[in-house]
Every structure is written in C-alpha cells, then in structure tokens.
Amino acid sequence: MFNLENKVAIVSGASRGIGKVIAEETAKAGAKVVCVSRSLSDVEKIANTINEQGFTAIAMACDITNGEQYQEIVKSVIEKYGSIDILINNAGVTKDNLIMRMSENDWDVVIDTNLKGAFNGTKAVTRQMMKQRSGRIINISSVVGLIGNAGQANYAASKAGLIGLTKATAKELASRGITANCIAPGYIETDMTNRLPEKIKNTLVEQIPLGRIGKATDIAATVCFLASDEAGYITGQTFTVDGGMVMS
Numbered sequence: 001m002f003n004l005e006n007k008v009a010i011v012s013g014a015s016r017g018i019g020k021v022i023a024e025e026t027a028k029a030g031a032k033v034v035c036v037s038r039s040l041s042d043v044e045k046i047a048n049t050i051n052e053q054g055f056t057a058i059a060m061a062c063d064i065t066n067g068e069q070y071q072e073i074v075k076s077v078i079e080k081y082g083s084i085d086i087l088i089n090n091a092g093v094t095k096d097n098l099i100m101r102m103s104e105n106d107w108d109v110v111i112d113t114n115l116k117g118a119f120n121g122t123k124a125v126t127r128q129m130m131k132q133r134s135g136r137i138i139n140i141s142s143v144v145g146l147i148g149n150a151g152q153a154n155y156a157a158s159k160a161g162l163i164g165l166t167k168a169t170a171k172e173l174a175s176r177g178i179t180a181n182c183i184a185p186g187y188i189e190t191d192m193t194n195r196l197p198e199k200i201k202n203t204l205v206e207q208i209p210l211g212r213i214g215k216a217t218d219i220a221a222t223v224c225f226l227a228s229d230e231a232g233y234i235t236g237q238t239f240t241v242d243g244g245m246v247m248s
C-alpha cells in the first residue's frame with residue numbers, strides 16, 4: 001500500500017464507478033480527498049462513508065465543463081487545506097453512435113466533459129502546484145483512446161486527446177516538480193459494463209489474456225502508485241490497465 005498521508009487529492013467523477021473507488025482507496029492510503037461530481041448529494045454519500053471508516057473526505061459539486069466553477073472549487077480547497085497535491089481527472093461520459101448518426105451536440109458533450117474537463121482541472125490546480133514545486137496529475141483515459149472503437153468516435157477522440165494533454169502537461173510542468181500521467185483502463189466492472197448481456201461479456205473476456213474483466217480497484221491501485229512519492233521519476237506516460245488486452 002502506497003502512503004499518501006498529508007496529501008490533498010481532488011477526484012473528479014467520485015460519485016460512482018471507478019472514481020468512487022479511487023476516492024476510497026486514496027483516502028485509505030492517507031490522502032484528504034475532495035470528491036467532485038455534478039450531484040452534491042451523490043458525492044456527499046461517498047465522502048460520508050469514507051469519513052465513517054475513519055478516513056478523510058469532503059464533497060463538492062462542480063460541473064467540470066465549466067472552468068470558472070472548477071477555479072472556485074480549487075480556491076476553496078486551498079482555503080481549507082492550504083495545498084493541492086494530487087488531481088485525478090476521472091469524470092467521463094459516453095454518447096455512442098455511428099459517425100453518420102452522431103449529433104454535433106453528442107460530440108461536444110463528450111469532448112467538453114472528457115477532454116476540456118481535464119484541461120479545466122489541470123489549469124485550476126497548476127498555479128498552486130507550481131508554487132508548491134510538487135504535484136501529481138493523473139488522467140483517466142481508455143484503451144479506446146489507443147485503438148479506437150466503432151460507434152465511439154467522440155469518446156475515442158476525447159480519450160486520445162487526454163494522452164496528448166498528459167504529455168504536454170508533463171513537459172510543461174516537469175521543471176516545477178509536477179508529474180502528469182495517464183491510465184488507460186480496459187473493460188472495468190462498473191454499472192455500465194454490468195448492464196452488458198452475458199454473451200457480450202463472455203466475448204469481451206475471451207479478448208483479455210488475464211481472463212477476467214477488470215475491477216475498479218485495479219485502476220485505483222495504479223492511481224495510488226502514480227500519486228505516491230515512489231512514482232516521482234515517471235511522467236508523460238500512459239499505463240494500460242486492461243488484463244493484457246492491448247499490448248504495444
């Protein structure tokens with residue numbers, strides 16, 4: 001278990017799925033976690049559970065597509081805790097369709113949330129992290145950003161964009177002691193994948209050398225490592241956490 005004691009971590013999309021587990025696991029590792037999503041009541045539930053278990057979390061509502069709102073959230077975190085050490089850009093949405101049927105709005109919503117949302121978060125924390133001369137930025141991409149997927153042009157473009165954003169951030173902020181890395185999960189067991197018919201799940205598993213769908217804890221463990229002091233010499237990288245599905 002990696003030690004994140006005395007670190008302040010912001011996790012976007014912490015109300016459910018992978019983000020919820022990242023919030024729980026970073027809190028267990030000792031971080032003070034700021035759980036962010038659009039629904040305050042949903043993130044409050046997660047933060048309350050974390051606090052009841054003896055760890056530390058607070059909840060804040062923010063639509064990450066709105067840069068000004070994100071700046072306000074970061075300002076209040078700095079007022080409360082005095083630092084921001086870790087940013088996990090996890091919030092993401094899908095609006096799948098074939099390109100010829102995909103509306104401009106569905107394109108925009110996915111790019112605005114998955115890519116601009118991560119840029120807004122990164123921009124909001126950068127000044128503070130530069131002042132501290134340390135920080136960890138972790139973007140949650142997807143294997144779809146590496147290999148594409150029919151019916152997901154908007155999602156694949158947003159997730160590939162995150163990899164470019166990660167590399168640019170890493171190069172721009174390395175001299176200030178800030179690292180930026182990306183995680184590209186494969187198929188992870190969440191509400192979304194649980195809804196898939198058994199036949200499709202079995203076909204998916206057949207494509208995974210390790211023979212199982214991933215767990216949110218598989219992603220959270222990689223986050224805890226990348227957020228830790230031990231990962232201080234790693235920046236600008238993308239880690240596929242996918243049971244070996246995509247090997248480059």
Ligand SMILES: NC(=O)c1ccc[n+]([C@@H]2O[C@H](COP(=O)([O-])OP(=O)(O)OC[C@H]3O[C@@H](n4cnc5c(N)ncnc54)[C@H](OP(=O)(O)O)[C@@H]3O)[C@@H](O)[C@H]2O)c1
Pocket residue numbers: 012013014015016017018019036037038039042062063064065090091092093113117140141142143184185186187188189190191192193
């Ligand atoms: N599940 C998988 O198999 C898988 C595979 C590869 C990559 N990923 C990536 O992993 C991340 C988490 O996936 P998941 O399956 O856990 O997703 P999920 O269960 O659908 O959760 C998405 C989270 O993002 C938040 N969110 C959405 N739009 C937002 C906005 N505009 N502002 C703030 N928060 C927003 C949601 O909360 P609110 O609705 O309350 O805002 C929710 O907390 C995503 O980036 C996804 O693309 C997932």
